[in-house]
Amino acid sequence: MTAAAKQVPDSEWLAKLQSGHRTTLARAITAVENETAGAGDIISAIHPHLGHAHVVGFTGPPGAGKSTLVSAYVAELRKRDLTVGVVAVDPSSPLTGGAILGDRIRMTAHTGDEGVFVRSLASRGHLGGLSRTAARVIDVMDAARRDVVVVETVGAGQSEVEVAEIAHTKVVVCAPGLGDDIQAIKAGILEIADVLVVNKADLPLADRTVKQLKGMLGLTKREGWTPPVLRTTATTGEGVDTLADKIDDHADAEGGLRASPVHRVQRLLAGIAAERLKRRIERQDDPAMTELCEAVLRGDVGFDAAASRALELLVKSKD
Amino acid sequence: MTATTHRMPLARPPKVLVTKIGFDGHDRGSRIVAAYLRDAGMEVVYTGPWQEIPFVVNLALEEDVDVIGVSSLATDHLLVPKLMDALREAGLGHIGVIVGGIVPDDEEAVLKDAGVAHVFHAGSSREEIVASIEELVHTVRAQAA
Ligand SMILES: Nc1nc2c(ncn2[C@@H]2O[C@H](COP(=O)(O)OP(=O)(O)O)[C@@H](O)[C@H]2O)c(=O)[nH]1
Numbered sequence A: 001m002t003a004a005a006k007q008v009p010d011s012e013w014l015a016k017l018q019s020g021h022r023t024t025l026a027r028a029i030t031a032v033e034n035e036t037a038g039a040g041d042i043i044s045a046i047h048p049h050l051g052h053a054h055v056v057g058f059t060g061p062p063g064a065g066k067s068t069l070v071s072a073y074v075a076e077l078r079k080r081d082l083t084v085g086v087v088a089v090d091p092s093s094p095l096t097g098g099a100i101l102g103d104r105i106r107m108t109a110h111t112g113d114e115g116v117f118v119r120s121l122a123s124r125g126h127l128g129g130l131s132r133t134a135a136r137v138i139d140v141m142d143a144a145r146r147d148v149v150v151v152e153t154v155g156a157g158q159s160e161v162e163v164a165e166i167a168h169t170k171v172v173v174c175a176p177g178l179g180d181d182i183q184a185i186k187a188g189i190l191e192i193a194d195v196l197v198v199n200k201a202d203l204p205l206a207d208r209t210v211k212q213l214k215g216m217l218g219l220t221k222r223e224g225w226t227p228p229v230l231r232t233t234a235t236t237g238e239g240v241d242t243l244a245d246k247i248d249d250h251a252d253a254e255g256g257l258r259a260s261p262v263h264r265v266q267r268l269l270a271g272i273a274a275e276r277l278k279r280r281i282e283r284q285d286d287p288a289m290t291e292l293c294e295a296v297l298r299g300d301v302g303f304d305a306a307a308s309r310a311l312e313l314l315v316k317s318k319d
Numbered sequence B: 001m002t003a004t005t006h007r008m009p010l011a012r013p014p015k016v017l018v019t020k021i022g023f024d025g026h027d028r029g030s031r032i033v034a035a036y037l038r039d040a041g042m043e044v045v046y047t048g049p050w051q052e053i054p055f056v057v058n059l060a061l062e063e064d065v066d067v068i069g070v071s072s073l074a075t076d077h078l079l080v081p082k083l084m085d086a087l088r089e090a091g092l093g094h095i096g097v098i099v100g101g102i103v104p105d106d107e108e109a110v111l112k113d114a115g116v117a118h119v120f121h122a123g124s125s126r127e128e129i130v131a132s133i134e135e136l137v138h139t140v141r142a143q144a145a
């Protein structure tokens, strides 16, 4: 035991990780997940070996069938001879920090298949924020030569949406006939979707939900890639091959820089910087800012123009 | 809420797999224990009943858990020595294993011989369970370091 635990990330360790040694992968994830003493060495050791995996995020409201769909998607990827890593983010209790990690129980079909590695990640208590921790876990799976890394998050909290955002291809999953569902999706998730899925297509009202989503998509402007709206029945696997094709198409269409780990970091930086900017703008109390807000209230200035002006004011201000 | 221990606090939350192997489907007890542990700040992978040994071993490996808790109300605990063998074979002999439920004395001795760290009997208190598991996690991690 001790021998295994004392692995330092030397070239032998790296070779083990890259050849698919499962215990090595599991322990490396524990290290980066918890920022243990050895985490820095692991991150340095894997750094030159990133950029292999296509990272696919699945998000959407609870109960939409994400875990079931991820499992079916993984089965499809295995048919295509691709190796898979899954990171399933489960919510932690905000009170105690404890968590029941239950998503992966829907992914039991892959026991005994070395080409699939599933790992749960509790959502709270991460020093650098959930999205940074998730990015590290993804990196480790990437370095372990997983062809596709799938990340499942509940599209509820901001931090979960941020996790979905570090994926190259973002799949938003919903189920038919839930008014609230559509509301939840409206509130920000639709904008990030590269592929939209109406799961539980076996249930009535699926058509209506597809139509609603297509309508909503029509309202948002996009360059290049147009997000398809697909139907799946995760429990039978119906529609999952098309889903896998579309995810592939998206990777091809957006390839290059988007697939690089540099881009992953760029997104994380954008998120952190945006949060800081937001706080600074909220704290601005100089008269010019007040005047600007009043002008928006009066309807003299539109929000777009005012936002640009707010940024200018910020650059001019000293702190 | 969490038990007082004389040790340094753990650097990361205990990670515990709560499972049932064998044929018995009564999972009320294991659900309650899973909730106790979560409420004590632990991260709990909960499987529900009827799991097979290879499945449990794979789960423990991928999730890198500290402890596996097996609930047994009938004869399921008789499979635990087999589970321990399978864990060792997979290079996971460091994981602490506990059993909770209804276990006759003579069979408890068999489990202990096989390396089971604790056997909890029906009526064990929340505090007792949480404290023993925390203690066990300390031991497991100290050995692994
Ligand atoms: N009818 C039907 N039920 C489904 C489908 N996909 C998932 N479910 C069920 O929906 C429930 C929630 O699924 P789960 O994958 O846990 O959803 P999640 O919370 O989004 O991860 C489970 O009972 C699934 O069996 C589907 O395509 N059709």
Ligand SMILES: [Mg+2]
Binding pocket: A066, A067, A068, A103, A152
């Ligand atoms: Mg789920």
